[in-house]
Amino acid sequence: MHQFARNPRKRRRGYRLVHAELQRELAKQGQPLNHKRIYRLWREEGLCVPAHRRKKKVRSGKPGSDLVAEEPDAVWCLDFLEQKSLYHQKLRILSVSDEFTREVLAIEVGTRFVSARVVATLNRLVEQRGTPGALRMDNGPEFIALELRGMCYRQGIDPAHMAPGKPWQNGYAESFHSRLRDEFMDGEAFLGGKDAQVRLEGWRRYFNEERLHSSLGYRTPCEFAALWATWKEEADRAFAGSAPGSAEAEPAAEENQPVAGTEEAAGT
Numbered sequence: 001m002h003q004f005a006r007n008p009r010k011r012r013r014g015y016r017l018v019h020a021e022l023q024r025e026l027a028k029q030g031q032p033l034n035h036k037r038i039y040r041l042w043r044e045e046g047l048c049v050p051a052h053r054r055k056k057k058v059r060s061g062k063p064g065s066d067l068v069a070e071e072p073d074a075v076w077c078l079d080f081l082e083q084k085s086l087y088h089q090k091l092r093i094l095s096v097s098d099e100f101t102r103e104v105l106a107i108e109v110g111t112r113f114v115s116a117r118v119v120a121t122l123n124r125l126v127e128q129r130g131t132p133g134a135l136r137m138d139n140g141p142e143f144i145a146l147e148l149r150g151m152c153y154r155q156g157i158d159p160a161h162m163a164p165g166k167p168w169q170n171g172y173a174e175s176f177h178s179r180l181r182d183e184f185m186d187g188e189a190f191l192g193g194k195d196a197q198v199r200l201e202g203w204r205r206y207f208n209e210e211r212l213h214s215s216l217g218y219r220t221p222c223e224f225a226a227l228w229a230t231w232k233e234e235a236d237r238a239f240a241g242s243a244p245g246s247a248e249a250e251p252a253a254e255e256n257q258p259v260a261g262t263e264e265a266a267g268t
Contacts (some may be wrong), residue, residue: 006124018049018215019135040198040253060211061203062235067134067136067158067160069098069099069100070100070268071100071228071232072100072101072228072229073098073099073100073129073130073132073133074077074096074099074100074132074134075097075098075133075135075136075160076096076097076099076105076125076132076134076135076136077096077097077101077135077136077137077170077172078094078096078099078118078135078137078143078171078173079094079095079137079138079174079177080092080093080094080113080140080142080175080180081093081177081180082093083185083190083197085190085191085192085193085194085196085268086188086189086190087191087192089111089192089193090111090227091109091110091111091190091196092109092110092111092112093107093109093196093200094106094107094108094109094110094117094118094121094181095173095176095177096121096122096125097172097173098177098221099172100228101221101224101225101228102172102213102215102216102218102224103208103222103225104176104204104207104208104221105129106121106124106204107197107201107204108121108126108197109193109196109197109200110193111193113142114142114145115141115143115145115147115148118142118143118148118192119147119148119151119193121145122135122148122151123151126155129158131155131157132157133157133158133161134156134157134158134160135152135158135159135160136160136162136169136170136173137159137161137162137170137256138161138162138167139161139162139164140171141160142178142238143161144161153213155181159232159239178233180203184200205222208220208221208257209221209222216247
């Protein structure tokens with residue numbers, strides 16, 4: 001075997017055909033065969049196949065690793081999970097979760113998903129809860145489609161795509177899917193998409209309303225969300241009361257003022 005034949009770039013079918021043809025022609029003429037000359041002619045004629053180049057996917061927004069959820073509806077994470085039904089039908093499961101409160105906002109099941117269905121699910125959640133600050137997701141075709149990017153632009157949502165090959169940047173979605181498999185899906189057999197949709201929706205309600213989370217102080221996600229809303233309301237009320245010129249701050253200032261007819265008012 002020639003030295004250049006060990007190089008993967010040179011072991012191409014086109015080169016082998018050229019080499020075999022020239023070898024037969026030169027053997028008829030009684031001329032010596034030089035593999036360097038054949039390779040030079042092969043390159044000069046432009047017979048080499050160019051290397052395949054991967055197309056870069058279009059991404060916009062901040063990287064997913066730069067976002068931190070500091071309040072409810074700050075960051076929603078989206079991801080897909082696959083499962084086979086009892087009749088070997090491939091099911092795709094879309095989950096949408098709130099990273100701060102750990103609430104699972106939606107679970108959608110289908111045999112195939114397009115970006116229009118993802119956008120419809122997000123629009124329904126926006127009507128129920130309001131607009132999120134960002135969407136953390138991977139670079140799947142449903143998530144980089146123009147329809148979803150247009151929806152994010154119109155709503156003012158930051159599409160935070162993960163870096164390629166780094167699933168840990170969407171760690172909460174990966175953790176949730178692990179819990180979903182261990183606690184529910186591994187012990188169930190779905191008859192089809194509708195059966196899976198109904199049963200997963202029931203488990204979603206259990207996850208939000210009954211399952212305790214150690215990361216939330218052993219509270220349910222709904223309980224933690226309600227407690228956070230109470231904390232936020234009390235903090236806003238306290239901040240408004242301590243602000244200068246507020247209605248609650250004026251009586252306290254009047255109590256410290258000297259009363260007319262006293263020694264403090266006379267300045268003695």
